[in-house]
Amino acid sequence: MQKNDAQRLEEARDVMISAIAQSMVAYGVTPSVGRIYAVLYFAESPLTLDDIKDEVAMSKASVSTGIRELMDTGMVVKVWKKGDRKDHYIAEKDFFKNFLSFMVKMLRLERSVIHKAIEQTEPVMDDLADNAKDPDVRALAEKDRARVNGSRAYLDWIMQLANAMESGEIFTHFPRPDYNDPASGHEPQLRERIDDEKK
Amino acid sequence: MQKNDAQRLEEARDVMISAIAQSMVAYGVTPSVGRIYAVLYFAESPLTLDDIKDEVAMSKASVSTGIRELMDTGMVVKVWKKGDRKDHYIAEKDFFKNFLSFMVKMLRLERSVIHKAIEQTEPVMDDLADNAKDPDVRALAEKDRARVNGSRAYLDWIMQLANAMESGEIFTHFPRPDYNDPASGHEPQLRERIDDEKK
DNA sequence: CAAAATATTCAATATAAATTGAATAATGAG
DNA sequence: CTCATTATTCAATTTATATTGAATATTTTG
Numbered sequence: 001m002q003k004n005d006a007q008r009l010e011e012a013r014d015v016m017i018s019a020i021a022q023s024m025v026a027y028g029v030t031p032s033v034g035r036i037y038a039v040l041y042f043a044e045s046p047l048t049l050d051d052i053k054d055e056v057a058m059s060k061a062s063v064s065t066g067i068r069e070l071m072d073t074g075m076v077v078k079v080w081k082k083g084d085r086k087d088h089y090i091a092e093k094d095f096f097k098n099f100l101s102f103m104v105k106m107l108r109l110e111r112s113v114i115h116k117a118i119e120q121t122e123p124v125m126d127d128l129a130d131n132a133k134d135p136d137v138r139a140l141a142e143k144d145r146a147r148v149n150g151s152r153a154y155l156d157w158i159m160q161l162a163n164a165m166e167s168g169e170i171f172t173h174f175p176r177p178d179y180n181d182p183a184s185g186h187e188p189q190l191r192e193r194i195d196d197e198k199k
Numbered sequence: 200m201q202k203n204d205a206q207r208l209e210e211a212r213d214v215m216i217s218a219i220a221q222s223m224v225a226y227g228v229t230p231s232v233g234r235i236y237a238v239l240y241f242a243e244s245p246l247t248l249d250d251i252k253d254e255v256a257m258s259k260a261s262v263s264t265g266i267r268e269l270m271d272t273g274m275v276v277k278v279w280k281k282g283d284r285k286d287h288y289i290a291e292k293d294f295f296k297n298f299l300s301f302m303v304k305m306l307r308l309e310r311s312v313i314h315k316a317i318e319q320t321e322p323v324m325d326d327l328a329d330n331a332k333d334p335d336v337r338a339l340a341e342k343d344r345a346r347v348n349g350s351r352a353y354l355d356w357i358m359q360l361a362n363a364m365e366s367g368e369i370f371t372h373f374p375r376p377d378y379n380d381p382a383s384g385h386e387p388q389l390r391e392r393i394d395d396e397k398k
Numbered sequence: 399c400a401a402a403a404t405a406t407t408c409a410a411t412a413t414a415a416a417t418t419g420a421a422t423a424a425t426g427a428g
Numbered sequence: 429c430t431c432a433t434t435a436t437t438c439a440a441t442t443t444a445t446a447t448t449g450a451a452t453a454t455t456t457t458g
Contacts, residue, residue: 019312
């Protein structure tokens with residue numbers, strides 16, 4: 001009968017693992033890579049590439065590249081275990097950290113891409129808006145320039161947000177709910193607090 | 200010579216269009232779809248499917264599905280123009296709106312997916328943590344339950360964030376820079392305000 | 399309501415992304 | 429330093445995604 005218990009636990013864990021893997025595609029990883037993370041998230045102790053390979057039924061090559069992706073974003077870290085020459089990996093368990101560092105990276109990238117384009121285009125739009133021979137071209141240039149300029153406020157804003165996320169200042173505006181040590185179980189006061197499912 | 204001016208403007212515009220298209224992949228659309236949005240963003244007036252098709256050099260079928268994606272997320276809206284039976288489309292020009300509604304959608308989805316999984320798994324983990332015959336299984340169940348429970352705080356938090364983004368309350372914490380009418384050009388006081396490029 | 403114009407769907411194809419086994423490189427123990 | 433073990437890279441393949449032309453459906457006008 002305890003085999004049955006163990007099975008039920010396994011199944012429950014798998015449901016969570018699938019959900020986590022699924023929601024991680026929003027963070028720019030494939031479901032397979034999300035699954036690697038989720039398996040590590042529930043692991044009792046650091047796992048090796050081969051351990052993970054067995055759990056997720058992927059080739060070692062895929063696990064290797066998947067792990068690297070996860071390490072690049074800080075969601076997984078490598079740890080050494082003496083007495084074992086294999087590398088061991090653990091998941092960053094703090095979802096806040098994962099979310100925030102993902103967002104910071106994404107926002108900075110967006111800003112960088114658009115900012116570069118603005119730097120390149122604005123001088124010519126300025127020039128054309130003032131000096132183009134054809135008045136129609138001048139008008140168009142003026143309009144485009146206004147559009148481009150309008151995006152500056154947005155770029156400033158997302159950088160504010162990114163900075164607040166990086167520094168942790170964001171938590172002064174959106175405080176972490178006052179929960180107990182997440183590694184130690186119950187926090188019944190939080191249960192069912194939010195149950196509005198906006199489809 | 201004004202042909203040359205017009206050309207330069209065209210090129211500058213294309214640089215911006217490519218940058219916008221590129222940064223939109225973070226919002227879950229392909230570069231092609233991002234390009235559709237960007238073309239509409241710079242359009243002088245509402246465009247038809249055929250107009251867009253010509254601009255982006257895609258099939259009408261692709262433009263049709265791309266436009267639908269953009270409408271689903273609110274980044275593009277359909278407008279009617281009397282005297283023309285074709286549908287016309289315009290881009291939502293407010294990047295703040297686009298960003299916020301994307302985030303709200305993403306956060307709500309993440310919450311929903313994980314919440315459902317928790318609802319399904321927690322009863323069995325509770326049960327097993329208390330009642331499993333094998334003490335090892337009980338211990339594992341207790342540990343898994345703690346993990347799952349630890350994610351509740353995170354879910355609450357991202358919902359707070361989503362709500363603040365939806366209501367606009369977010370702007371009390373991260374105010375929009377005080378810029379002039381974005382449709383009307385210069386706001387020199389904002390220029391170069393942020394120039395730290397964190398690689 | 400019919401006819402013409404436009405939009406959408408769909409099956410087929412092209413393109414891009416992920417996955418893999420085998421080969422190479424890197425690492426660590428002795 | 430050498431050998432044995434582990435990790436990574438890479439070219440080939442599989443799988444998934446995007447794109448398309450043709451067919452169907454929808455809409456608008458008279």
